[in-house]
């Protein structure tokens with residue numbers, strides 16, 4: 073909710089008659105280049121939070137596919153049988169599929185026939201989403217009691233089982249585990265989110281299910297792939313990097329439940345998964361290789377966070393010999409990412425399906441280690457730093473404690489190449505801090521990565537459970553706070569090398585989220601971007617490579633300017649947080665002759681407005697042509713607006 077900000081503008085005519093105030097002015101020094109914009113300035117931050125992967129980007133539709141989410145109960149599975157049929161189900165720890173999936177689901181059908189089948193059903197992530205004319209791929213590991221070989225009927229059906237959207241059978245079960253791959257097709261149907269996946273027998277018998285997976289069509293038809301609609305949303309932001317896998321997710325609540333990358337590679341039916349710190353179980357179907365392929369698909373480079381010996385329950389591993397295995401794990405991880413196929417872990421990557429090494433320039437050591445009150449980070453960081461630099465001197469190593477934390481808490485034993493800052497602030501606080509942000513940072517010290525930032529417009533901080541009653545994604549007012557901070561970061565993008573909003577994704581179903589605000593919302597069928605999503609896209613798609621100095625006078629409009637050195641196009645990014653329009657005088661000193669026609673992108677409206685599943689495009693940018701551009705002109709900034717002016721040199 074916005075507070076009223078009324079500033080100099082057209083509405084002060086009476087005051088003008090008495091005493092003429094200077095006009096609100098935004099000046100750009102286009103005569104010389106103040107610095108070079110980092111080429112990888114805008115990127116994405118991601119971790120398993122708010123069902124970002126399971127029930128989100130990772131397209132798997134079955135929840136608890138390996139029966140490892142709860143040792144006592146087959147959560148998300150239920151018995152499915154109608155009249156004249158009967159079945160029971162139970163977890164079976166004596167019949168696990170393999171060393172990773174040590175429990176199976178035993179289904180015993182005691183009464184069934186072709187008209188009255190019985191079996192089990194999975195309710196997916198808030199239902200199995202159903203689309204018309206769509207192909208679904210099921211992969212099932214199953215075995216049976218001697219004497220039963222099938223058939224087994226797979227179906228996507230409504231949650232009461234009455235309506236069947238797609239159906240297919242398989243047979244050939246034996247007393248040994250066998251993998252079955254079955255394709256189901258839907259015909260014409262209205263899209264539905266509340267379906268279930270059934271595994272039914274039409275005769276009495278006992279079968280065991282070791283692993284059950286169901287995928288809809290994925291991005292690039294990858295078998296273990298991503299939702300195409302979400303991928304397209306991400307690609308539209310033109311991200312230059314992806315920070316993964318956290319965030320808190322890399323740390324885990326305990327050392328045992330950290331992101332243990334070696335358990336996240338290989339066949340998906342041999343990954344144990346692990347409890348994630350956001351209160352639910354991660355299948356690890358989106359594991360290290362999938363993160364890297366995700367980067368590849370977006371043409372973004374990985375910013376890899378390695379576990380650094382601190383977990384969220386305030387335990388840490390002592391620097392020295394105790395930490396050595398974790399340092400070695402990080403070295404192995406880097407080798408998995410970058411090593412040739414002659415190396416141990418490069419060969420493993422090839423075996424996992426990706427012989428080509430991935431590019432890697434940045435490695436972050438831990439996450440938010442200022443929470444480690446033992447003060448061990450300085451030594452832990454140094455131990456990782458020295459070992460990684462010895463083998464990979466070209467890598468830039470990022471400390472998780474930056475200028476946003478007190479000097480004494482930062483790393484001193486060695487000089488990090490870069491420091492990570494996190495800002496979760498109110499809109500008002502971003503408006504206040506942005507004019508001076510990073511002005512006094514040491515230009516000869518470490519570079520800066522703003523690895524998490526977001527402004528919230530509500531009274532509750534993002535982690536506060538009371539914010540559950542607010543919409544999951546922010547409104548236009550929050551986007552105004554975000555855009556203001558982006559102009560501050562861009563002004564300093566010689567030093568601020570990378571930045572990314574967090575969190576990126578939220579499943580909007582009840583109970584799915586742990587944090588607000590989030591950039592992109594979705595349910596099983598639909599996806600939408602928040603106003604902040606559109607603001608980031610406006611900025612990241614219009615990024616020059618030269619920073620131009622700017623100054624504002626007599627206005628609360630904040631902004632920045634960059635230029636594309638090849639085309640000469642200037643990008644002016646301006647944010648008006650006021651409720652009144654501002655006739656902004658724009659002075660472009662030393663710009664040379666400009667084409668009188670330019671383009672303007674505007675995100676504006678009622679600051680309380682937001683987007684949602686129901687109204688995905690309520691607040692979106694509008695592109696228009698403007699006329700009369702010259703070295704000095706008045707641009708009428710709409711109230712509550714984010715504006716990108718694209719000005720070309722006269723040809």
Ligand code: AHR
Nearest residue numbers: 319320321439440574575
């Ligand atoms: O973005 C949500 C969380 O905020 C991250 O996991 C953590 O790094 C920060 O505290």
